[in-house]
Amino acid sequence: MRHIKPSSLGVSLQVFLPLLWKGITSQVIYFPGYSIQVSPSVSVQEGLCVTIPCTFTADGRKTFTNSFGYWKQLPVSSDYIVATNDKSSEVKKTNFNLTGNPNTGDCTLTITGARKEDEGDYYFRFDENKNSNVKYNYQPPTTITVSESHPYPSTGITSQVIYPPGYSIQVSRNVSVQEGLCVTIPCTFTADYRNTFTNSFGYWMWRTNNSDYIVATNDKSSEVKKTNFNLTGNPNSGDCTLTITGARKEDEGEYYFRFVESKDSKMKYNYQPPTTITVPVSPSIPTTEDRNACSLDFSFIIGMVIGNIVALILIYVGSYFCLRRHMEKRQLEKGPPDQGTQVTESTYEELKGQRNDIYYNFKAQ
Template sequence: MKIKRSKYHLSYYHILIYIISQLWSGTDSEALPGYSINAPRSVTVQRGLCVFIPCSFTVPEKERLTRSAKGIWYNKDDEPVTSRRNSQYENNERFFLLGDVWRGDCSLYIEDPIYKDEGHYRFRVEDNIKFTYLDIKPYVKVTDLTDKPEISPIKSWIDGATVTLSCTSPGTCVRRTPKITWTGDIQNRRQANSLNNNEDGTKTHVSTITFTARKEQNNSTLSCTVQLKGGLTTVQQITMKVEYPPRAPEIKCSINTKEPNIPSSRGCTMDANTIIYPPDESQLSLICSADSVPKSSLVWKSSTGTLNSSFTGKLIFTNLLLTDDGIYTCQATNPHGSKETSVTIKITWLGNLLDIGASSETLDITKMSHSFRLKFGNAVRLGSSSKKEEEDLQTITGTKLMKAAHISG
């Protein structure tokens, strides 16, 4: 009998060792009927933010938990970081056991994690039974803060429109309230902060600004900065797009003459009435531009109709003729409006094709079959000073005589 008792005693000892090994080896405590835990095996959280680890556990049915059941979470150093018995908490202000332990809820919440928090965590329940779950020991990985605030909506606005933008802080923390600030070329703005409660008990922090869009803000930057505990900051920046109709087009000109003694810039300066006096047979370029967003299409028009349409706004006369005299209009158009500016071209005669010579020389226009130019200062004597002959001379030259040429009878 003594031997049998010794054998039984040895068997009990082996069973006890087996149970202890299962509890602490982390292999599979499912071998103990009724004890199980369900939680993610690993989670990742950024510094300054927070993480929610959903967790549930069971005990054997005969070991029904009471409302006094206590749950405890331990870190990798076997130090308790948070516990809860009914509604009483014990924590270090960054770890929280959120669930009702007696209901089998072991959900863990961590705020403002630091690098030394990284590691495995294990859960233990204490009531009429005491048991540590090792099947799943969630591993918490702590990384650098990389998430940025979210600014919305991101789109284009019209000059003068009322704009409302929201900046949402990264993370959904329960107890921490981040500081949210806006930076940019925003005048007379109204700012409000709000707190949204989420279904899982966490909170989302939002800052909203309202202002009037101005065309001067186009392509300027607007930033939202979120400052977290410990001086950690994260910034989101957008480029503002403000659209507006075209302003009155601006017209510039350049000229290239064929006369070697005439400066290339001569005749290209517009006077107060936007009149240009270019030499005939020169090349004149008119360049039209208009400030607008989006970019305007530019159309050149004259009394004869539309000349060209493009985004470059260039109108080039390769060889000016007297018949090119007239008013030219540049019209700028985009989806928000249209503006136009006009310029007048008046051709100036320079040089001569027909050098008449002495002022007393008589020119018989009835024998001329080509057009000509008059040299400055030449006097032209018409064989007869009749109205009909003056009109014939004007017809031959292709335009009315310029004031620069003096005609004497």
């Protein structure tokens, strides 16, 4: 049997199929049992703090013992760790902290005092332990952007508010936090020229058209209207820092800080102007499911089927033309017929018909 060389059609097929495959695989394919839930992009104002909730599974599990988690930055070298619970590893950023516990499948990251140079792409890596083979880099990365900070109102006389002597506050005038994320808003104040007190109370108030409501306080006897607002600063040390967890669209509005030195004191003050909080819609968090097969997009499966069908059609067409060319070449190699013999030139179809006639004549005899 003569070996037939691959035609140019076969070369085209080899080029076409990888392009088709590349166009279909638009999503990340996770290994079975490995998944992560974390926002693909996070925006934080310069100087503020943000907590990025993150959960993961590895090898089909979310509970481990003596495990290690690492947040790393791209595209620098693989040893560029910015946050980890591995005490033996050096971290490159002191304001990044792995506040989640990898032993419980928690990879939550907290950034304090965000800086412009903190912008970039970051991914989470998990090691079950130093001797385990369960090690995984989760993709795609989370993109962090740091927007410009709105200036604090200055102490004393500002362009909008005249403070009484000895009363001042430093807090961002406008804060933007993505829906579902957490943010810490640094805040410091003075009252009666002081920033140290005893048994004092702080209240973050929500200004509405109808009334003002308490949303966060250290006063246990007061009712709060929002459970995701927390006064994390200590008013006794002039700290009015506010933390918002799991920001919601309905959290948008104007908020101001109120200080009361003690229940019996006449020193009570509402600091103005208020801080305006906006909650833009968060990019959808990609979810992956633990299955015995890779998590594939439905369009990927459809694309595989279409690709196989196209490949079969191209192979069939290529085989047909190759066979036809091969038959024509053999016919030409036989050369002209001998003298005295009159043979009509036949195409492939005529030769096939003549062969069938001979067969039936022989059978009739």
